[in-house]
Amino acid sequence: MDETTQKLFNAGNLxxxxxxxxxxxxxxxxxxxxxxxxxxxxxxxxxKGDVERAYLQVPELRGFEVFCRGRPAEDMPQxxxxxxGVCPTAHHMASxxxxxxxxxxxxxxxxxxxxxxxxxxxxxxxHALHVFILGGPDFIVGxxxxxxxxxxxxxxxxxxxxxxxxxxxxxxxxxxxxxxFGGKVVHPVLGLPGGVSKPLNAADLPQFRQLxxxxxxxxQWTLEIFHQLVLGNPDYVKLITSDAYTHxxxxxxxxxxQNRVNFYxxxxxxxxxxxxxxxxxxxxxxRDYIAEHVEPWSYMKFTFLKQRGWHGFTEGPxxxxxxxxxxxxxxxxxxMATPLAQAAYEEFFKVLGGKPVHHTLANHWARVVxxxxxxxxxxxxxxxxxxxSAEVRRIPTAVPRTGIGVVEAPRGTLFHDYQTDERGVIKxxxxxxxxxxxxxxxxMSVERAAKGVIKAGHVTEGLLNKVEMAFRAYDPCxxxxxxxxxxxxxxxxxxxxHNRQLVRELVQE
Amino acid sequence: MPTTSSTxxxxxxxxxxxxxxxxxxxDAVGLLVARExxxxxxxxxxxxxxxxxxxxxTLLDEIVDCGSLILVDxxxxxxxxxxxxxxxxxxDLPQVTATSPHFVGVGETLALGAxxxxxxxxxxxxxxxxVADPYTLGTQLTTAVAQAVPEAAERVVKLARSxx
Numbered sequence: 311m312d313e314t315t316q317k318l319f320n321a322g323n324l325x326x327x328x329x330x331x332x333x334x335x336x337x338x339x340x341x342x343x344x345x346x347x348x349x350x351x352x353x354x355x356x357x358k359g360d361v362e363r364a365y366l367q368v369p370e371l372r373g374f375e376v377f378c379r380g381r382p383a384e385d386m387p388q389x390x391x392x393x394x395g396v397c398p399t400a401h402h403m404a405s406x407x408x409x410x411x412x413x414x415x416x417x418x419x420x421x422x423x424x425x426x427x428x429x430x431x432x433x434x435x436x437h438a439l440h441v442f443i444l445g446g447p448d449f450i451v452g453x454x455x456x457x458x459x460x461x462x463x464x465x466x467x468x469x470x471x472x473x474x475x476x477x478x479x480x481x482x483x484x485x486x487x488x489x490x491f492g493g494k495v496v497h498p499v500l501g502l503p504g505g506v507s508k509p510l511n512a513a514d515l516p517q518f519r520q521l522x523x524x525x526x527x528x529x530q531w532t533l534e535i536f537h538q539l540v541l542g543n544p545d546y547v548k549l550i551t552s553d554a555y556t557h558x559x560x561x562x563x564x565x566x567x568q569n570r571v572n573f574y575x576x577x578x579x580x581x582x583x584x585x586x587x588x589x590x591x592x593x594x595x596x597r598d599y600i601a602e603h604v605e606p607w608s609y610m611k612f613t614f615l616k617q618r619g620w621h622g623f624t625e626g627p628x629x630x631x632x633x634x635x636x637x638x639x640x641x642x643x644x645x646m647a648t649p650l651a652q653a654a655y656e657e658f659f660k661v662l663g664g665k666p667v668h669h670t671l672a673n674h675w676a677r678v679v680x681x682x683x684x685x686x687x688x689x690x691x692x693x694x695x696x697x698x699s700a701e702v703r704r705i706p707t708a709v710p711r712t713g714i715g716v717v718e719a720p721r722g723t724l725f726h727d728y729q730t731d732e733r734g735v736i737k738x739x740x741x742x743x744x745x746x747x748x749x750x751x752x753x754m755s756v757e758r759a760a761k762g763v764i765k766a767g768h769v770t771e772g773l774l775n776k777v778e779m780a781f782r783a784y785d786p787c788x789x790x791x792x793x794x795x796x797x798x799x800x801x802x803x804x805x806x807x808h809n810r811q812l813v814r815e816l817v818q819e
Numbered sequence: 820m821p822t823t824s825s826t827x828x829x830x831x832x833x834x835x836x837x838x839x840x841x842x843x844x845x846d847a848v849g850l851l852v853a854r855e856x857x858x859x860x861x862x863x864x865x866x867x868x869x870x871x872x873x874x875x876x877t878l879l880d881e882i883v884d885c886g887s888l889i890l891v892d893x894x895x896x897x898x899x900x901x902x903x904x905x906x907x908x909x910x911d912l913p914q915v916t917a918t919s920p921h922f923v924g925v926g927e928t929l930a931l932g933a934x935x936x937x938x939x940x941x942x943x944x945x946x947x948x949x950v951a952d953p954y955t956l957g958t959q960l961t962t963a964v965a966q967a968v969p970e971a972a973e974r975v976v977k978l979a980r981s982x983x
Contacts, residue, residue: 377842377956392842392872393956443876462931475935482880497872 350802351777352607353760357808359767364760365607366753366781378739383412383710383730386739387501390726399432399488399498400719401726401741403574406501408726411594412713412734413503413706420699421505426574427518427691428491428500429717433573434525434684435484436720437636437677440785441532442469442477445674448779449540469535480528483521490514505703512698522692525685526650529678533654536678541661550671551662554762554776555783558583558625558668559751560615560632563639564718565590570647571639571683573718579642580615583627585666588615593716596725600742603750612750613742623754631754634722634747635784636676641666646679648686654679670755670783677720710734719744721785748784755780769805773816777803833979834885834940837870838892844957845901845950845964848971849892852948855972856891856979866979878928879937887982888940889975890925894947901951902963904971908944944978946971 350367371393378389387405391398403425410417417425442450443462451464459467466474491508492498500506510518540546549555565579566572578596580588591599602611603620614620618630625631632638640659646652658679659665662672691697710733715726722744729738745752759780763770770776805814837853840846850870857868871881882888894905925945932939948971951961960968 371843371954371956373956389842392840439876462927463934466931466934471935474931478876478879478935481876485880494872 350804351756351760353764353803353805354810355764355767355805355807355813359765359807361757361761361764362808364757364777366756367608374741375739378736381736383409383713383728383734383736384503386726386728386736388497388499390741391498397432397436397719397721399429399492400717400724402492402498402501403429404715404717404719404724404726406503407575407593407715407717408713408728409501409503409715410713411715412710412728412730414708415504415704415706417505418699418701418704420509420696421702421704422575423691423694423697424491424506424508424510424702425501427510427688427697428488429574430684430687430691431484431487431525433720434529434681434688435481435488437681437684438477438481438484438528438532440720441536441674441677441681444785445677445782448782449546449674450535452543452546454545468539473535476528476531480524484525487518487521490518502703503706507703509700509702510698515692515698519689519692522685522688525688526682529681529685530650532681533678536675540675550669550675552669554758555670555755555780556668557633557670557751557754559629560588561638561641561666562632562634562723562747563642564716564723565643566647568647569642569644571643571645571651571680571718572647573680573684575717578716578723580632581642581666583625583629583666583668585641589617593725594714596714596716596727596742600725602742602746610749611742611746612753613747614750623750623757625754631750632747633751634744635673636680636720637667637670637673638722639718640676640679646683648683648690650686651679651683654682670751670780673783673785721745722747745784752781752784755784764805769814773803832886833866833889833982834882834887835866835868835889835891835975835979836881837868838872838890839870840872840953842956842958844952844955845960846893846953847958848948848950848960848964848968849890851960851968852891852946852971852975855968856975859972859976860979863980863983865983876928878925879932882928882940883932884938885940887942888944889979889982890943890945891971891975892945892947893950893953895950895953899949900963901949901961902967903949904967904974905947905949906944906974907947942982946975 351364352367353364354362356362374393378386381389386409387402390401390405394401406425442465446465447460447462450468451460455464488498491506491510492500500508560580560582562578562580564572564576566576569579577590577592578599579590580599582588589599599616600613601616601620602613604611613632614630615632618628621628621630623631640655646655658675659667662669710730713728713730717724724744725742727740728736730736756777759777763773763776803816804812807813835853835856837849837851839849841850850872853868853870860866860868867885869881871877925943929939929943948964948967950964
């Protein structure tokens with residue numbers, strides 16, 4: 311075939327394949343999924359029918375850089391909080407911190423404390439949502455429970471209607487606090503360069519003090535439930551510590567001056583697979599420590615430790631792959647800054663055999679430890695005499711150039727990096743989101759799960775669930791990794807033979 | 820783009836709720852249909868029109884106490900041309916998404932609310948507009964989807980009035 315004919319042939323082929331794929335798709339229209347957004351896993355078998363490689367693909371969100379270019383930097387906290395409906399507050403706060411850096415201005419003390427109060431409230435709310443609603447079906451109901459029970463109603467069945475009411479009501483009160491300062495949760499108007507837009511009125515303080523106190527009780531109660539239902543079950547503990555869900559990588563997370571976990575501010579710290587410190591660095595130096603690797607099969611960028619160089623998807627003492635999220639934060643820290651969280655932290659490492667813990671599924675437990683810290687930090691902040699100060703903002707005067715802001719999002723470290731002209735108009739904008747930081751380790755987890763369930767061309771039943779569990783523990787914000795839509799990703803697995811021909815397609819809606 | 824809300828109270832008998840993301844091209848269509856519905860209805864007593872860019876469990880906060888619920892949203896099935904309006908009744912909704920622990924859908928939200936003893940709408944209808952591009956940051960609908968807005972709005976208005 312000549313080149314033109316070949317091109318036409320290929321194009322026709324693509325269309326035919328797309329049409330066939332569309333017909334075969336098992337479609338459920340449920341508009342809260344809103345968009346198709348399948349997580350796709352492509353599995354390639356070798357000539358013996360064993361897994362050669364398995365790749366995870368997620369839908370890509372396009373045009374972020376183009377959309378931002380030419381806009382005032384002050385719009386970025388609103389724009390970035392709108393690209394992800396799951397963690398708007400994390401994007402908003404990282405962006406506000408990037409603006410501080412851009413205008414070289416420190417927020418006032420009260421402004422910083424209000425930001426931290428809102429941020430810890432958000433972390434608690436998001437973690438609670440994950441423990442009870444997203445991860446709960448796996449852990450509270452159980453990974454071996456019948457599929458029909460593995461949902462939020464199954465969780466309510468286990469913990470009781472009153473407990474369910476408590477979760478929903480607490481979550482609502484926490485969101486009301488966020489809305490008090492920022493208006494809408496998805497479109498918060500709170501963080502400004504040099505502080506925040508609204509002080510806390512002293513007359514409103516008592517209700518927030520009560521909320522913070524109740525939040526501590528709520529976090530303690532969550533830990534009790536976790537103890538009873540998860541740690542009290544030897545099968546769960548066996549699953550958490552099983553090889554299938556264990557990877558010896560490095561870890562990255564933010565710590566305060568005493569190397570304790572901090573979600574809002576601090577230095578970034580990296581430990582290796584034996585728990586030894588590899589480096590610590592300030593947010594604005596991240597490009598010297600973190601680099602991005604690209605693979606031909608994915609548009610995702612796989613971050614790695616720059617000074618170690620890219621050695622592929624490997625684990626062990628030499629690996630440059632690191633992980634973020636609750637487990638990573640506990641692994642990089644020397645402890646927690648509040649007493650109840652510290653006690654829970656000590657128990658965590660005692661039960662799981664010391665630092666660092668490499669079991670991906672331990673993220674669920676680490677999340678509960680962090681809920682305690684977030685709630686205790688809320689109590690500290692609402693009892694701080696400065697919290698009702700009217701001095702919530704400093705007006706910037708410096709000429710802007712570059713601004714880098716970092717926070718610990720619920721799912722891990724989140725970087726915002728903006729370049730502007732001297733008027734503060736965006737010239738370029740880049741984000742490294744939590745799941746990007748975790749991308750390499752997630753790829754390893756998916757491949758290992760696939761290898762465990764496909765042998766000599768035979769696909770074990772339950773493949774979808776096992777492969778899904780492999781990346782679900784990282785918290786499924788895969789949409790966010792490519793700035794795409796958040797939420798649930800129905801999973802599609804395509805298995806190709808050694809001639810790269812599609813031989814089987816499985817869809818989990 | 821400003822997001823506006825009707826001032827009609829939550830306990831109104833009929834709630835029209837537009838869902839979507841106003842900076843993701845076609846994903847804004849549910850919000851835009853809601854705005855058009857509000858324009859056509861004006862201040863009709865007993866009908867509230869709202870928009871939200873949030874997802875999942877937040878829906879519970881929005882729909883509690885409304886008597887009847889009409890949702891408007893974007894959907895991409897790939898089976899019909901962009902701009903086509905799917906109309907989905909409660910019988911077509913899975914009550915519980917059995918194999919998807921990481922997802923709270925409409926059916927599941929209604930069942931959860933009922934289990935917790937919250938007042939859930941007695942009637943639910945969903946209008947889902949098939950979209951072409953929900954993955955590019957942008958504030959303009961694609962042509963076919965933009966053309967579908969008046970028709971979708973008219974169908975929502977008719978149903979809302981008939982439910983009063």
